[in-house]
Amino acid sequence: MLQKEPRKNRHLSITIVALLFLISLCYALYQTYGPFVAGAVVVIEQEEIPEYFDYGTLSDSIYCNDFFEFSVPILKGHEATYKQYDYIEKSIYERDSVWATPKRPSVIRDQDLLIVIPELVKLDYVKSFMETRSIEGFQKYSKEKTKREMFGADYQLIIRAHNLEGSTSNAYATRFENLHNPDYGAAKFKEISGISFREYQGLESHGGSVQQIMFQTMGGENRKIISYITQIHGFSLSIDLFYLTEEQKCILLEMVDSIQFN
Numbered sequence: 423m424l425q426k427e428p429r430k431n432r433h434l435s436i437t438i439v440a441l442l443f444l445i446s447l448c449y450a451l452y453q454t455y456g457p458f459v460a461g462a463v464v465v466i467e468q469e470e471i472p473e474y475f476d477y478g479t480l481s482d483s484i485y486c487n488d489f490f491e492f493s494v495p496i497l498k499g500h501e502a503t504y505k506q507y508d509y510i511e512k513s514i515y516e517r518d519s520v521w522a523t524p525k526r527p528s529v530i531r532d533q534d535l536l537i538v539i540p541e542l543v544k545l546d547y548v549k550s551f552m553e554t555r556s557i558e559g560f561q562k563y564s565k566e567k568t569k570r571e572m573f574g575a576d577y578q579l580i581i582r583a584h585n586l587e588g589s590t591s592n593a594y595a596t597r598f599e600n601l602h603n604p605d606y607g608a609a610k611f612k613e614i615s616g617i618s619f620r621e622y623q624g625l626e627s628h629g630g631s632v633q634q635i636m637f638q639t640m641g642g643e644n645r646k647i648i649s650y651i652t653q654i655h656g657f658s659l660s661i662d663l664f665y666l667t668e669e670q671k672c673i674l675l676e677m678v679d680s681i682q683f684n
Contacts, residue, residue, distance in 0.1 A: 577670035
């Protein structure tokens with residue numbers, strides 16, 4: 423009887439240790455994976471895409487777009503254009519009289535949402551001459567207007583949307599068909615109002631070598647480009663900056679940093 427007692431205690435100790443180990447293991451699994459429910463289905467939250475595409479609205483110098491859920495104030499001294507509706511198969515005479523039908527995102531392809539350029543205020547020739555006794559201001563305005571008609575503004579901000587149709591924004595960004603320049607190099611990253619964008623930098627081009635020579639011969643300058651690209655609601659949303667000088671670049675970056683996403 424005296425020999426059986428230690429053996430019994432030894433078995434009891436082993437049982438207690440094993441039980442404590444199983445309890446610790448179960449607790450660790452619970453902490454890692456949570457409670458197990460037989461037949462439970464893991465539900466992945468899907469992105470809720472608005473039913474209709476929104477071209478955005480411009481009010482009180484603020485552009486708002488509900489589809490991509492962002493807004494951007496237009497800096498003083500700048501003018502902005504945006505597309506309210508896509509009047510396909512409607513003549514210019516019908517635009518004010520035909521009710522625009524909302525479009526679903528699936529039918530939208532490439533779309534410029536907003537274009538911001540320096541404001542070109544038209545001068546009153548008579549008033550300008552009477553005030554200054556000089557036609558210098560009007561000549562300066564005429565020269566700038568002609569230059570814009572040929573080459574565009576010296577700097578501008580363009581926000582674009584491209585329907586990825588199941589592809590990725592990365593594949594779209596590497597082509598840069600909208601900027602006509604594939605030679606951009608590696609991407610950087612920039613956060614705009616909590617949204618991560620890929621950043622590309624390059625130089626604007628104008629078609630083949632012949633077109634580029636003609637462009638420069640006529641007095642055009644190749645602008646520098648910074649393009650920020652992200653993916654929202656199945657679209658590639660890009661913010662493209664075109665500029666000639668560092669001062670213009672700073673103005674455009676100020677507008678970019680003022681963009682607010684909901």
